[in-house]
Amino acid sequence: MLSNLLHTNTMWVMTSTMILGIAAGGIGCLAYWKKQNLMSDALSHAALPGVVVAFFIIQEKNLLLLVIGAAISALLGAFLIQWITNTSRITEDTAMGMILSVFYGGGVMLLAIANRSAGGNQSGLNSFIYGQAAAMVRSDVITMMVLASIVIFIIFIAFKEWKLFLFDASFAKGIGLSVRGMNVLYTTVLVTTIVIGIQAVGVILMAAMLIIPAVSARYWTHSFKMMIILSSVVGGISGAAGTWISSTGSGLPTGPFIVLVSATIFVLSLLFGKEKGIIIRFIQFKIQQRSSKEDYPLTAGKGGSQ
Amino acid sequence: MAAAVISVDGLSASYQKNTVLHDVNFQVREGTITAIVGPNGAGKSTLIKTMLGLHPKLTGNVRFWDDAFKTAKKKIGYVPQRGSVDWDFPTDALDVVTMGLYGKIGWFRIPSKKHKEKAMQALKKMGMEAYAHRQISQLSGGQQQRVFLARALAQDAELYFMDEPLAGVDASTEKAIMAILKELKSRGKTVLVVHHDLQTVPEYFDHVLFLNKKVYAHGETEKVFTKDNIATTYGGDMQWVGKGDQYVIQSTSH
Ligand SMILES: Nc1ncnc2c1ncn2[C@@H]1O[C@H](COP(=O)(O)OP(=O)(O)OP(=O)(O)O)[C@@H](O)[C@H]1O
Ligand SMILES: [Mg+2]
Numbered sequence: 001m002l003s004n005l006l007h008t009n010t011m012w013v014m015t016s017t018m019i020l021g022i023a024a025g026g027i028g029c030l031a032y033w034k035k036q037n038l039m040s041d042a043l044s045h046a047a048l049p050g051v052v053v054a055f056f057i058i059q060e061k062n063l064l065l066l067v068i069g070a071a072i073s074a075l076l077g078a079f080l081i082q083w084i085t086n087t088s089r090i091t092e093d094t095a096m097g098m099i100l101s102v103f104y105g106g107g108v109m110l111l112a113i114a115n116r117s118a119g120g121n122q123s124g125l126n127s128f129i130y131g132q133a134a135a136m137v138r139s140d141v142i143t144m145m146v147l148a149s150i151v152i153f154i155i156f157i158a159f160k161e162w163k164l165f166l167f168d169a170s171f172a173k174g175i176g177l178s179v180r181g182m183n184v185l186y187t188t189v190l191v192t193t194i195v196i197g198i199q200a201v202g203v204i205l206m207a208a209m210l211i212i213p214a215v216s217a218r219y220w221t222h223s224f225k226m227m228i229i230l231s232s233v234v235g236g237i238s239g240a241a242g243t244w245i246s247s248t249g250s251g252l253p254t255g256p257f258i259v260l261v262s263a264t265i266f267v268l269s270l271l272f273g274k275e276k277g278i279i280i281r282f283i284q285f286k287i288q289q290r291s292s293k294e295d296y297p298l299t300a301g302k303g304g305s306q
Numbered sequence: 307m308a309a310a311v312i313s314v315d316g317l318s319a320s321y322q323k324n325t326v327l328h329d330v331n332f333q334v335r336e337g338t339i340t341a342i343v344g345p346n347g348a349g350k351s352t353l354i355k356t357m358l359g360l361h362p363k364l365t366g367n368v369r370f371w372d373d374a375f376k377t378a379k380k381k382i383g384y385v386p387q388r389g390s391v392d393w394d395f396p397t398d399a400l401d402v403v404t405m406g407l408y409g410k411i412g413w414f415r416i417p418s419k420k421h422k423e424k425a426m427q428a429l430k431k432m433g434m435e436a437y438a439h440r441q442i443s444q445l446s447g448g449q450q451q452r453v454f455l456a457r458a459l460a461q462d463a464e465l466y467f468m469d470e471p472l473a474g475v476d477a478s479t480e481k482a483i484m485a486i487l488k489e490l491k492s493r494g495k496t497v498l499v500v501h502h503d504l505q506t507v508p509e510y511f512d513h514v515l516f517l518n519k520k521v522y523a524h525g526e527t528e529k530v531f532t533k534d535n536i537a538t539t540y541g542g543d544m545q546w547v548g549k550g551d552q553y554v555i556q557s558t559s560h
Pocket of ligand 1: 347349352
């Protein structure tokens with residue numbers, strides 16, 4: 001196990017999934033407060049056909065080019081969701097469900113064709129479904145790290161702008177922040193994070209990488225800045241630990257282990273979280289109950305006998 | 307006569323198929339405090355949103371100090387209806403008030419100590435300094451309203467739009483808010499307030515705008531705040547119980 005950890009390639013891959021986790025945790029917080037958790041799921045599924053079509057065109061597995069294909073099809077999905085919602089009476093979540101399944105179905109179909117065609121078996125495209133961090137080569141790792149770092153930079157440089165935009169967009173507009181610009185930036189970083197993550201984590205589980213760290217962080221803090229930081233930390237730890245666990249056996253998919261690690265952190269947060277955790281709430285309730293019994297022994301006694 | 311701060315010309319707006327504002331015209335003079343009154347669904351919130359470019363207008367023109375909204379927006383403060391934001395958002399009262407200063411702080415800069423102090427002063431003015439570091443979901447409705455007002459104060463605008471700032475607040479909060487509005491007026495600022503309690507209109511406001519899809523009457527309170535205007539604006543199904551110069555509205559249709 002330890003020798004595995006010291007293996008340079010594993011170190012590289014772990015570092016890259018950690019940075020990916022940090023970016024996903026941060027942008028996941030933004031998605032959480034934009035109330036768009038399902039949107040990230042729809043976008044990651046919608047990325048799949050783009051990956052395969054890009055592979056058909058370039059005939060080799062170059063992550064950067066596949067990522068561009070993924071981004072185009074995810075953005076097309078986002079556009080169609082908007083279009084369906086605006087022009088018909090179908091609600092947004094129904095539209096997201098439709099786009100998610102249609103694009104994913106189309107992607108799986110194209111993937112089957114790619115795998116049958118000559119040289120397709122070696123394409124490694126299957127790793128885009130469940131995620132296979134170990135399948136990444138050095139250039140993939142570098143692509144991922146650079147793009148994830150840009151995403152992290154954009155999230156952290158504009159803390160105050162994100163906060164205003166997410167809390168009160170109409171006030172933001174009134175004091176001169178371009179809400180349209182923020183929306184474009186938000187969609188760009190969200191899609192970028194999703195598409196660089198799908199090779200390591202897979203389209204099915206990518207959304208979990210965005211959502212679970214954010215909801216875990218919610219149990220620990222009342223500050224937006226702290227929530228983003230904690231969510232990024234949870235994402236980073238899950239990314240690195242999940243990759244390490246999956247590297248201990250050959251051919252284990254990475255995505256499920258990353259999600260398992262972050263789900264464990266979520267359960268711990270749910271129980272022990274400082275602000276909304278179940279245990280702290282129970283203790284506070286008991287303390288209040290006891291002190292009110294001391295203050296009003298009669299009424300409390302009556303209440304208890306009911 | 308003071309210059310027109312706002313002039314609205316032939317403004318109309320709609321949601322999907324139904325027109326909610328139809329050919330609205332009015333002008334507001336500097337240093338006045340105007341109540342916008344009308345029944346639920348009259349289009350009061352829509353009027354404000356359309357004037358501030360938050361809702362698209364179908365036709366017409368809105369000028370502020372003879373400028374378009376884009377040029378004037380730095381001088382305009384907006385207090386939305388309380389329900390328009392998610393109060394569960396992880397932030398505290400002081401932080402929300404500091405948002406009023408973001409335009410002055412500049413984008414991508416971190417608020418300095420001086421800005422925090424300024425925000426604190428605005429909170430103090432609303433009697434909320436003790437709650438500065440309270441998470442906003444843990445404030446009562448009236449306290450949240452005071453935080454919104456404090457944010458507008460911190461913004462230090464020339465013209466304020468407030469959508470029902472007195473909705474659901476107790477008598478002392480109402481007094482505190484009205485005192486602030488009077489002070490703004492005395493400093494030459496212009497305020498427009500969507501208001502629901504007709505009984506307090508003559509006491510609080512020097513101008514009234516009657517709105518129900520279109521403008522029914524607009525002018526100084528003494529002149530236009532009449533039973534007739536109220537009756538036509540609120541529709542024929544209102545029954546009037548006059549008690550001196552107090553107006554009690556009862557709807558007979560429900
Ligand atoms: N987002 C929306 N989509 C469709 N119709 C809307 C929307 N918002 C408001 N309306 C309709 O427009 C009309 C005017 O609404 P508006 O909110 O401006 O009324 P209001 O005068 O502010 O009412 P209230 O006193 O209840 O706040 C109403 O009939 C309402 O049903
Ligand atoms: Mg309204």
